[in-house]
């Protein structure tokens with residue numbers, strides 16, 4: 410289990426996180442939602458120790474990772490898979506080489522073992538046939554699938570997703586969401602997903618937490634969130650178009 414306790418982070422005068430408290434249950438999908446610029450990505454980066462807080466704790470199985478050395482953090486990070494917003498495949502490497510990349514970086518597996526693992530991970534996302542293709546030959550959704558295969562290459566226990574469906578058409582969004590859900594259930598992963606997508610969160614999340622003004626203001630199952638009385642949460646889940654949502658948000 411990941412427990413975030415009273416987390417504070419400012420960049421200069423800009424206080425982004427102002428006392429975040431959140432429990433992320435093991436073997437479940439937790440969505441972190443909130444308006445643009447509220448600090449969702451900053452929070453995610455704290456969870457893997459890429460940013461250290463001004464105050465507060467991140468407990469992973471009871472151990473506070475904010476107190477670890479860089480070397481100890483590297484060990485903790487081996488338990489994580491990450492799928493960043495831009496997908497970030499290496500354009501000059503084939504799909505197979507992209508998935509092999511973390512295996513070459515972090516393991517001593519033989520070439521034969523790497524090939525077998527890459528084939529397994531690509532077949533888990535339904536893209537084995539693309540193994541020798543270049544990223545430029547793939548659609549946006551296929552790239553996300555490859556990025557997911559790469560995030561799963563090291564058999565992580567915890568996978569962090571930063572907006573996994575952004576930039577995809579609605580059909581592809583749904584397909585990637587169900588792939589995440591199906592993979593999470595099959596591999597019993599702990600998933601943390603940052604997303605703006607309310608229907609997808611309601612469809613696949615076990616838990617949803619809303620970040621607003623630097624704090625978690627609402628958390629619970631999708632059913633509980635639907636009944637939220639918090640004005641921001643109510644507005645957000647009414648799924649107004651983004652521009653409009655920000656206008657309403659500013660007027661508050």
Ligand SMILES: Nc1ncnc2c1ncn2[C@@H]1O[C@H](COP(=O)(O)OP(=O)(O)OP(=O)(O)O)[C@@H](O)[C@H]1O
Pocket residue numbers: 420425443444445446447448449450451452
């Ligand atoms: N390294 C940094 N230095 C200075 N400011 C930063 C840094 N990282 C993030 N910020 C600021 O922190 C705020 C929160 O950023 P963050 O990327 O976490 O937002 P977000 O909620 O993920 O937004 P979006 O939904 O648009 O991705 C922003 O105002 C951003 O400019």
